[in-house]
Amino acid sequence: xxxxxxxxxxxxxxxxxxxxxxxxxxxxxxxxxxxxxxxxxxxxxxxxxxxxxxxxxxxxxxxxxxxxxxxxxxxxxxxxxxxxxxxxxxxxxxxxxxxxxxxxxxxxx
Amino acid sequence: xxxxxxxxxxxxxxxxxxxxxxxxxxxxxxxxxxxxxxxxxxxxxxxxxxxxxxxxxxxxxxxxxxxxxxxxxxxxxxxxxxxxxxxxxxxxxxxxxxxxxxxxxxxxxxxxxxxxxxxxxxxxxxxxxx
Numbered sequence: 001x002x003x004x005x006x007x008x009x010x011x012x013x014x015x016x017x018x019x020x021x022x023x024x025x026x027x028x029x030x031x032x033x034x035x036x037x038x039x040x041x042x043x044x045x046x047x048x049x050x051x052x053x054x055x056x057x058x059x060x061x062x063x064x065x066x067x068x069x070x071x072x073x074x075x076x077x078x079x080x081x082x083x084x085x086x087x088x089x090x091x092x093x094x095x096x097x098x099x100x101x102x103x104x105x106x107x108x109x
Numbered sequence: 110x111x112x113x114x115x116x117x118x119x120x121x122x123x124x125x126x127x128x129x130x131x132x133x134x135x136x137x138x139x140x141x142x143x144x145x146x147x148x149x150x151x152x153x154x155x156x157x158x159x160x161x162x163x164x165x166x167x168x169x170x171x172x173x174x175x176x177x178x179x180x181x182x183x184x185x186x187x188x189x190x191x192x193x194x195x196x197x198x199x200x201x202x203x204x205x206x207x208x209x210x211x212x213x214x215x216x217x218x219x220x221x222x223x224x225x226x227x228x229x230x231x232x233x234x235x236x237x238x239x
Contacts, residue, residue, distance in 0.1 A: 025128065
């Protein structure tokens, strides 16, 4: 599945809603990071990432989110992941990143 | 059909082809009738092993790396190798290695005759290999 990233400002939740689809790996994780950092530079808000159509993410993608988290923490904001697939929740658990990010609507278990 | 089979792949040291390794890993693991979760583990581990090699600056001057999928009745053993002029520092704390170790039954890195080799294996308890 091709990688795509779309973002919009949610007035209701006062956050950036980001939808990531397809596979995130070493080929496109830097592009993903740049796009999210640009949003924070534009307006520092909480980041909510919709993962319903996210098929795969590798360690470089997770590393990109850690870099984004450092940026959001400068403004005391957080990153939320919603609707992660069980196979991806497993990766967050293995790497202990489930304790670093806020994971919601987890379909696992 | 014999009791073991081998699939060999040579890929450029280029991030664009990691997805090709993932697809092949899924397909090969499926042939051994691993369950969906195990196939996903193998796919993720192979992808991380490729990423590990592509990210190492010392391999950036090399053209390609090889992946061998060795299928047997009770396991899939995957060997990734790349030409290497000198010993490479291996950092087990790196996220790629952390993920590989968590998902596979064994993983090993060695140097043999000018080659950097990573071997990862997943055992299969209920194989039906026709």
